[in-house]
Amino acid sequence: MSRPSFESVEARAEDRHFDAVIEAVCRPHVPVSEILDRVADRVDEPAQAPSSRWLVAAAMLLGVGVAVGIAVYAPRGPDVDSASPQDPEIEWNTFGPPTPYDEVLIDEPAAIDQAVGAKAVRLRFPLYELTSVTALAQTRFLSVAVPREELEKCVQRGGWGKSGTRLQWLSSLPALEVLEIESMPMAPADLAALGSLEKLSRLRLTSLIPPEDPDGLRLRRVVVPMDAAFVAELSKHSAAGALELGGAPIQRGALAVLAASSVRALALDAPTRIDSDALQEIVGVRTLEQLRLSQLHSVAIRAPSIRIDGRELGVRALTPEFLRGLAELPALQGLHLEHCALDPTLVSAMPRQLVALDVATCSGLVGTGFDRVLAEMPRLRSLGLPLPIDSFGGLDANPPTATGDELSAPTVDEARAWILAGSWERLRVRGTLARALANALSAQAHLRELEISPLFGSVPLDFVEALPRLRVVALSNVSFEPDVVAPLARVPNLMEVQLRNCQPIHADPRDILSDGPPTVWLR
């Protein structure tokens, strides 16, 4: 949840260091003797003795009890005057955007020199084809994703690298913090090279290809299954606290291995097959703080199992038992369900200890009493919600709805009730922003980050002027007229506007917002 949000921890830290230097230069000089006097005065004050600490602890417990009582019995809703939990360092989403750095895309080994000094590099060929990786010595983010045509060329060149050596170059990349590997030939023995990456915080492995199957390689039909042996090897060598696995069957026993690890954030992206037993093993990962389940087609299928030509394609993995099991995870704070079909039993089984919940792309929330469930989550501060889809004005190319009545988008009244079910610091909404919903958002006085997608057909963002604590606004996948975003320039404390995959109409948004927030990012 994780800071952030949208900017890297390092970039923010560097900025704050620079600010501290400016403060030191601009502020009046305070003699050391004066500081010493102030400090020495307090040194003589009695520190809390152990017994008084118990008293303080008891008082705090009493206070917590009173606070919980108030939280339970008081009507919920935005309250500007009440103390809001503020933590500038909270990282709302560990998986977040890939990198804040300018990315350098390298298509062929011969062009690797273009990556010298780059902090974020994307390679479109297997890493082991490089003769030297010195160009990547300062790289913090590395993505290796091999396109199909490149795979075929690799086959023609006659090799996939030797098992155990395909990632050996990683030992020459000491600065690496994020590593993504997709569609690369890989054997479990290759994972040992991850052990050299001491700073690695996030690892993403998707659609890995078994090197012993050249035909499968060429056609990308076969992927390395995530079984217990693979995940065990991964846990043994990787120091990454955030792990993203996808594009492969996840077999029973694989996720159980993670119970012995200290992985804190786990994402399963588009596994080709997972069943409820395999998914249930996540409940044993006691260190887990964040969980993202994305595009689990089996999750969206409500039938017990689907078979075509006798081959099982998937079963319904997401069950109320699984969600209730998540409630037993002591550290779990964030749950992100992407493109999942929910129903009343699943919604009512949602873990209540969450700080962040994102169901913005899910369907099936209508008529589930989701607002009541939200009201039972006292710690919830970050929320992702679907909004109604205006089929006339909001032309979302990929709406969060699917066929069937139960998968329909919410009505304005329902979405409004969800927005008003609590006081949020971060909101991600996906759909058409009707006036009534904009009004509901304007009552969210503690809102610090707002992400809207899509905006086309939505009302102007003038409501944000009523949000005194708003610091980041992100707009995704939208086309907009200047007058829709112009109000952002008038938000008093807005620090950053992010425009991701946006198509401005008639004007450059940086011109529209030139007098507005200090940072406008176009991605």
Place this chain on the structure above:
Amino acid sequence: METILSEDRKRTEAWPATRVKPAPAQPHRAEAMIRRHWPAIRRFARVLGADAATADDLAQDVFVVALRKGVEDLGDDAALAFLRTTTRNLLRNQRRRHRPVLMERMERVWETRERTADLREAALRSCMEQLAPRSQQAIRLAYGERRSRDSIAATLGIRQGGVKSLMRRARAVLKECVERSLASQGGPS
């Protein structure tokens, strides 16, 4: 994967005890410690996310704990390590939750930047002089006097949005100037 937890444990163990100790027996050493480490500890608190006012308070709290423990009698490196740990713990204690990995990453930034902190400060003083007078005034009002944007706008006779733009540009100019200055001295950027 054990690293995160074991690091966290280490921090917990390093939490300073609340043993009361008389005022510094060696005031000159205490003064030397403050002179030497106060700016770095304040910057450390800022890098870890404290705002300017909190960093001031926190630095004071840290040195109170240090003097109670007699840290001024330790060697320079040991004193700095203690001050750093105490800052981290006090700051963590103020927060509802923390992320050790994030803190580690921020600390790495601090370690790197501190190597050239004095150079940066000197360069910044020179760069400030090169700023246009109005930009310089805006920076001094904001960072030196912690004046609000409204107040700065009123003082400079410009719109609030204008202050934001002015500050953004001035800060960018200063940053570039400092980095250029460091580079010309052969230091790391």
